Amino acid sequence: MSVLIFIDQAEGHVKKASLEALTYGGDLAKQTGTTAEAMVFGTVAEDLTALGRYGISKVHHVSSAALDHFDAQVFANVIAKVVEETKATVVVFSHNQTGKAVAPGVAAAVKAGIVTGAVALPDISNGFVVKKSVFSGKAFANVNISSEIKIISLNPNSYKTVAGKGMAEVIELNVPVPESKIKITAVSKVSGEVPLTEADIVVSGGRGLKGPENWGILEDLAHTLHAATACSRPVADSHWRPHHEHVGQTGVQVAPNLYIALGISGAIQHLAGVNRSKTIVVINKDPEAPFFKAADYGIVGDVFEVVPKLTEEIKKMQAAS
Amino acid sequence: MKILICISKTPDTTSRIAFKDGNTKFEENGVQWIINPYDEWYALVRAIELKEKDPSTVLHLVTVGAADCEPVIRKALALGGDEAYRVNTQSDDSFYIATQIFEVAKQGNYDLIFTGKETIDYNGSSIGGMVAEMLSMPYISLATKFDLNGSTAVVAREIEGGEEVCEVALPVVVSCQKGVAEQRIPNMRGIMSARTKPLKVVEPAAAEALTNITSYELPPVKAGVKLVGADNVAELVRLLHEEAKAI
Numbered sequence: 001m002s003v004l005i006f007i008d009q010a011e012g013h014v015k016k017a018s019l020e021a022l023t024y025g026g027d028l029a030k031q032t033g034t035t036a037e038a039m040v041f042g043t044v045a046e047d048l049t050a051l052g053r054y055g056i057s058k059v060h061h062v063s064s065a066a067l068d069h070f071d072a073q074v075f076a077n078v079i080a081k082v083v084e085e086t087k088a089t090v091v092v093f094s095h096n097q098t099g100k101a102v103a104p105g106v107a108a109a110v111k112a113g114i115v116t117g118a119v120a121l122p123d124i125s126n127g128f129v130v131k132k133s134v135f136s137g138k139a140f141a142n143v144n145i146s147s148e149i150k151i152i153s154l155n156p157n158s159y160k161t162v163a164g165k166g167m168a169e170v171i172e173l174n175v176p177v178p179e180s181k182i183k184i185t186a187v188s189k190v191s192g193e194v195p196l197t198e199a200d201i202v203v204s205g206g207r208g209l210k211g212p213e214n215w216g217i218l219e220d221l222a223h224t225l226h227a228a229t230a231c232s233r234p235v236a237d238s239h240w241r242p243h244h245e246h247v248g249q250t251g252v253q254v255a256p257n258l259y260i261a262l263g264i265s266g267a268i269q270h271l272a273g274v275n276r277s278k279t280i281v282v283i284n285k286d287p288e289a290p291f292f293k294a295a296d297y298g299i300v301g302d303v304f305e306v307v308p309k310l311t312e313e314i315k316k317m318q319a320a321s
Numbered sequence: 322m323k324i325l326i327c328i329s330k331t332p333d334t335t336s337r338i339a340f341k342d343g344n345t346k347f348e349e350n351g352v353q354w355i356i357n358p359y360d361e362w363y364a365l366v367r368a369i370e371l372k373e374k375d376p377s378t379v380l381h382l383v384t385v386g387a388a389d390c391e392p393v394i395r396k397a398l399a400l401g402g403d404e405a406y407r408v409n410t411q412s413d414d415s416f417y418i419a420t421q422i423f424e425v426a427k428q429g430n431y432d433l434i435f436t437g438k439e440t441i442d443y444n445g446s447s448i449g450g451m452v453a454e455m456l457s458m459p460y461i462s463l464a465t466k467f468d469l470n471g472s473t474a475v476v477a478r479e480i481e482g483g484e485e486v487c488e489v490a491l492p493v494v495v496s497c498q499k500g501v502a503e504q505r506i507p508n509m510r511g512i513m514s515a516r517t518k519p520l521k522v523v524e525p526a527a528a529e530a531l532t533n534i535t536s537y538e539l540p541p542v543k544a545g546v547k548l549v550g551a552d553n554v555a556e557l558v559r560l561l562h563e564e565a566k567a568i
Contacts, residue, residue, distance in 0.1 A: 010481055070480065072450060072460040097481050100438075101462035104450030107416060113531030114415060116445050129535055136441050138338045140538045143413075147531040181459045182489045185475075189483035201568070225568060236499075243465070243499050244479065249334050249441055250358050251499065258567035269334045272441075275540065279565045281557070282546070292546050297560055301551025313558040314568065321562075 003029045003036040004088035005056065006079060008098045012045030016198050017094035017156040019054060024159045025092040026055020028121055039082045041067035052168035059168045060086065064177045070098060071180040076105030081175045083110050083149065095153040096197060103153045113145035119158040136249045136272035156197050157255040196245065199228035201258045204247055206232040208263015208284060208303055212240035217307045218262055224311050232264045248273035263303045266291020283307065322378040324368045325426055326402065327436040327448060329357040330386060330393040334441065340537040356393050359437025362504040363497035367467055368435055369401035370502060379403055381429060385421045387411050391520065399507035399515035406521050413443065414530035419451035424526040426456060432491045438463055438498040453494035461493060465500035
């Protein structure tokens with residue numbers, strides 16, 4: 001058995017979610033007494049040997065510039081070839097946008113059982129049982145994979161990145177890359193902001209903020225905390241905020257260290273998107289808001305008064321520490 | 322134009338989640354079943370809109386499940402599907418389910434296959450990518466907009482930290498999410514006509530399940546909220562810093 005981790009990179013840089021997958025794969029290899037190796041595609045600007053700090057011994061690099069643009073079909077094809085080449089028996093992805101697009105195709109190509117949205121290392125005492133998030137975060141399922149090759153995609157923010165010491169050997173792989181059938185005509189990156197699914201802290205606003213013109217206090221707080229901004233479904237549906245900020249059962253599911261909800265009542269569908277957060281803070285003037293039941297800390301009060309004070313107090317705390 | 326839309330039944334979004342038989346089975350008692358919202362609101366409704374633009378478009382639905390899926394499939398027909406296939410088997414394994422859909426899809430010669438981005442119960446987000454690979458078709462995941470320009474699909478999709486627009490010649494498999502379309506409610510005419518639309522039951526193809534659920538768990542119950550006075554915001558900051566170590 002050996003573990004192979006897919007590293008997702010953007011503009012040459014390795015994503016945080018991939019470092020979590022690397023640490024997870026490295027720990028899995030230790031647990032099963034085998035080695036962990038990684039694969040990365042396209043033009044990379046980083047020193048790949050340094051990825052050895054996450055517990056991997058080799059990085060297989062397919063440098064073809066054709067892989068600088070993501071195409072799920074092409075990536076699945078190339079990954080399947082690397083799996084064959086390395087004789088890997090467990091393949092680890094991050095369950096981010098790229099992983100969601102490509103891991104299932106690889107599973108079909110190499111006939112592997114797949115568990116997506118994993119939150120912990122497998123239990124190998126009796127089979128190969130992976131714990132995953134189900135019912136949009138309202139429960140977990142333990143899933144046994146019985147196929148020879150196994151694929152796990154790891155939920156972002158559910159495994160702590162640990163960098164130790166070590167250098168990885170970089171192996172340039174010459175794998176034929178099929179031609180992409182997809183032509184990318186426009187790319188819009190949200191620049192300068194923290195991507196929602198990777199954020200350690202998320203500040204989210206609901207109807208209690210009364211209108212898009214009042215988002216300044218939320219953004220000030222988010223900026224102070226280096227947090228990503230999010231919103232509830234009614235806010236996105238009223239076009240106060242873009243749809244990609246909608247957190248909830250039918251929107252984005254997040255699992256940050258800290259989720260701060262401002263003026264959100266906490267409908268069950270919203271909670272489904274945030275209940276894997278480690279700490280939840282709710283600020284709402286309605287003491288009966290259901291969100292308080294799911295919160296760790298709360299303030300019953302007017303967001304327009306409390307939030308600017310909160311930002312001030314955090315700045316004071318940051319200046320003092 | 323022939324479009325196949327993959328439909329799954331899921332518990333309603335407000336359902337209480339509980340388990341039985343030593344936490345090995347989902348407690349279905351009292352659960353209201355709905356069409357998986359991503360399959361319905363986005364995939365199916367967008368397909369219906371495409372048919373409204375080009376009435377020669379044919380919409381087929383496929384679901385993998387037992388007879389208790391039929392009310393949900395009838396509702397999808399009432400919204401606007403032309404005919405439906407139910408593969409008569411039940412499984413939690415995505416490889417097994419994708420194989421069943423692949424068998425239906427390869428016989429239908431579809432130009433376009435739509436899925437929701439995931440089901441809200443198992444949250445696998447795997448079926449579209451697997452079916453695409455099995456059919457050797459390109460796969461566009463997490464679409465937020467979908468249009469047709471002749472036989473070219475123009476799709477906006479979510480990528481890490483942003484969005485991109487891409488073009489691909491049909492056939493293609495697309496997983497749909499918010500933005501692709503808006504929720505609709507079936508009208509009386511649709512409901513009446515759905516009763517007579519063909520719903521074909523097909524027996525499953527031989528395939529292996531590569532995974533199985535051994536048990537379920539509920540998350541640990543929260544200790545309860547610690548309330549801080551609105552005039553004492555500094556105390557909240559202290560708690561978040563010193564106790565929760567979150568900031």
